[in-house]
Amino acid sequence: MSRYTALFERLNAANQGAFVPFITIGDPNPAQSEQIIEALIAGGADALELGIPFSDPVADGPTIQDAATRALNSHTTTAICFDILSRIRAKYPDLPIGLLLYANLVYTHTPEDFFKKAKAAGVDSVLIADVPVEMSAPFKAAADQFGIESIYIAPPNADDDTLKRVAELSSGYTYLLSRAGVTGAETRAQMPVDHLLKALKEFGAPPALLGFGISEPEQVKAAIAAGAAGAISGSAVVKIIEHNLADPAAMLEKLTQFVKNMKAATLR
Known part of the structure; x- marks a missing residue:
């Protein structure tokens, strides 16, 4: 059983949704970044979504x-x-x-070499932000070869054909966008996602996690009430890092508390 399947089964049995924080590995430096990951886990993160730094992150x-x-x-x-x-x-x-991450980071290796190294490092899933479903075959083939789950984005304006393709190819979880555009806590998540969740379920997609613009516990509650399996928060987490660069101890404390508050909102 995959770690995602085991997680969602355990959370469902406990009447909880998942809270998944995102950070960029190496921010603000590799040593602190590792401490930050530990702080997120200490706060109760159900899973981690981690970025590999790239010079041109177009989706962000x-x-x-x-x-x-x-x-x-x-x-x-x-x-x-x-x-x-x-x-x-x-x-x-x-x-x-x-x-x-972004496709260029995979292509600095070969897809096979990248996924082999990811598997050896203990990675469960990979989402390539700038590769649409219809162009994902070589990446998915390499992921499948090494037992890594391929995550696909279900955009808010997706038609049924797109959602069906996402459902067929996804494993682990489905990344459901709360709104169009780039990442950022400044633009709040929209919550009329019921029809998307219903369609994904009908097409047999793995559990949906709602992302983009999730920065407050109330939004986590709303995502789960709408039928999502949980929520992903990135920019709000990274802002805590950004605002506390001069005080690493306070940064770690605030990150742990933020995750605790967001996780508490996943109780159904």
Whole structure:
């Protein structure tokens, strides 16, 4: 059984949804980044969604772009990211760990080489933000070869054909966008996603996690009330990092508390 399947079964039995924080590995530097991941887990994160820093993150707003810049300026490489992931995996054998990244990072290796290294580091899933479903075949083939789950985005304006393709190809979970545009806590999540959730369920998609613009516990509650299996929050987490760069201890404390508050909102 995959770690995601086990997680969703356990949460359903406990009448809870999932809360999944996102950060960029290496932000603000590799050593602090590892402490940040530990703080998120200490706060009760059900799974992790982690970015590998990239110089042109087209799906991201300024907050996560700045995180990638900080990570790259501290000389974070893909190899360093995999080293950090290996250590986290060794400490937390049951925690689902997903990567969210861009195709160029895969192509600096080959898809096979990248997914092989990801598997060795303990990665469960990969979402490639700039590859649409119809162009994803070589990535999915490499992911399948190494037993890594392929995550696809279900956009808010998707027609049934797109949702059907997403449902057929996805495993682990489905990343449901709450709104169009780039990542960012400044633009709030929209919640009229009931029809999308219903369609994804009809097409047999894995559980949907709602992302983009999730920054408050009330939004997590609303996502779960609408039928999502949980919520992903990125920019709001990264803003805590950004606003506390001068005080690392306060940063870790605030991150843990933020996750605790968001996780508490997943109780059904």
